[in-house]
Amino acid sequence: MPAPKKTAKRSLLVVSATFLSFSFTSFLTFAAPAALAAPKPSATPPATMSTVGGARLGQAGTQVSLSAGVPVLPKDLTARSWIVSDAESGEVLAAHNAHWRLAPASTLKMLFADTLLPRFPGSTKHKVVQSDLAGIGAGSSMVGIKENETYTVHDLWLGVFLRSGNDAVHVLSAMNDGVEQTVKDMQAHADDLQALDTHVVSPDGYDAEGQVSSAYDLTLFARSGLQKKDFRAYCSTVRAKFPGETTKKKGKSVRGSFEIQNTNRLLSGDVGLPVYQGIAGVKNGNTTNAGATFTGVAERNGKVLLVTVMNPEKNEHNEVYKETAKLFDWGFQAAGKVQPVGELVAPKSAAAASARPGATASAKAGQAGGTDAGGSSAKPVASATSDGGSSGVGIALAITGGLLVLLAGAAFLVNRRWPLPDLVRRRSSRQ
Numbered sequence: 001m002p003a004p005k006k007t008a009k010r011s012l013l014v015v016s017a018t019f020l021s022f023s024f025t026s027f028l029t030f031a032a033p034a035a036l037a038a039p040k041p042s043a044t045p046p047a048t049m050s051t052v053g054g055a056r057l058g059q060a061g062t063q064v065s066l067s068a069g070v071p072v073l074p075k076d077l078t079a080r081s082w083i084v085s086d087a088e089s090g091e092v093l094a095a096h097n098a099h100w101r102l103a104p105a106s107t108l109k110m111l112f113a114d115t116l117l118p119r120f121p122g123s124t125k126h127k128v129v130q131s132d133l134a135g136i137g138a139g140s141s142m143v144g145i146k147e148n149e150t151y152t153v154h155d156l157w158l159g160v161f162l163r164s165g166n167d168a169v170h171v172l173s174a175m176n177d178g179v180e181q182t183v184k185d186m187q188a189h190a191d192d193l194q195a196l197d198t199h200v201v202s203p204d205g206y207d208a209e210g211q212v213s214s215a216y217d218l219t220l221f222a223r224s225g226l227q228k229k230d231f232r233a234y235c236s237t238v239r240a241k242f243p244g245e246t247t248k249k250k251g252k253s254v255r256g257s258f259e260i261q262n263t264n265r266l267l268s269g270d271v272g273l274p275v276y277q278g279i280a281g282v283k284n285g286n287t288t289n290a291g292a293t294f295t296g297v298a299e300r301n302g303k304v305l306l307v308t309v310m311n312p313e314k315n316e317h318n319e320v321y322k323e324t325a326k327l328f329d330w331g332f333q334a335a336g337k338v339q340p341v342g343e344l345v346a347p348k349s350a351a352a353a354s355a356r357p358g359a360t361a362s363a364k365a366g367q368a369g370g371t372d373a374g375g376s377s378a379k380p381v382a383s384a385t386s387d388g389g390s391s392g393v394g395i396a397l398a399i400t401g402g403l404l405v406l407l408a409g410a411a412f413l414v415n416r417r418w419p420l421p422d423l424v425r426r427r428s429s430r431q
Contacts, residue, residue, distance in 0.1 A: 054342030105285030
């Protein structure tokens, strides 16, 4: 198998993935001290849950419409909650306790990123002061940010997505007028996305009293975030260089760097866990109360699926990724055959925009032209890694004009198809 390539490009290109044996447990697990930890959730889902997205999604247990030609679900799933959905159409193919409100861990950083990414250009520089790093929970995952060092916003987002760095989250929050304001902004954005199971207490996902989300809501965050080009780029990056400390050498200030790798094991691979074919993100997490959580996006044969898995009961290494992979496998086999059991709702703001006169035509024109949700151009990317990597080809997800005509109308804009332009598509390396 090829040796890992060391690259650090701000790009949608994802480097060749290999089976690596690094252990990032200390970075993934940030258990709060007992005095600060939120109470353990109930062992069973509540009798009544939200019905956002459909009545069946509010029912306890597994929801799937099996019929002739539809493969059966994997038998050995142990997660408290999970959901499989079509990232573009929003159809929920199957779910298990989709609206159970559970501790989200660092998967909540998807909401953090979706909220703050548009606010600061990646080239913006920030010198870290002591107060920026105040209030970080004991045992938090850290990327290694140092006081009195200057970082670009691009550096900080790499720290958030690749190493789940709570220090990077707190610095970005400080730039956003503080943690308290950031929590308010995140909650407002969650409410707009109709992620009504979510209550934000800490922007980094650290265990906190009352902080909850659900598999359904985490999927909404991922789907919304993936509309943003920068979000897609960061969540699909396998490894990158991160600025180190400034030191003096021969009277000159020298600043080195060190490599960081994405802790999403379906993207980077691990011992006994191959890179998942077609994976392109999104975010993992692990805390004392949340257990392991993960939301992933993957593409095969033009079909893009989102899978969220929360807190597998089976206590095995990488179990959350193994169960996610099984659900992806099922979803790709079942897509186009299974009747959906619900849908991922559109943001309130999208529904309001589609109701305005002329909004439908202008939005269609924008999507036909390949524009990002934020209005930026979304040009296709189709090339291998520049250093000769054997896999990792980025391809644009195109929505053709003919399809736009067939799916005309406000319903298209509100909840029928959200194109994911420039989505980086992953292919596993098996050489």
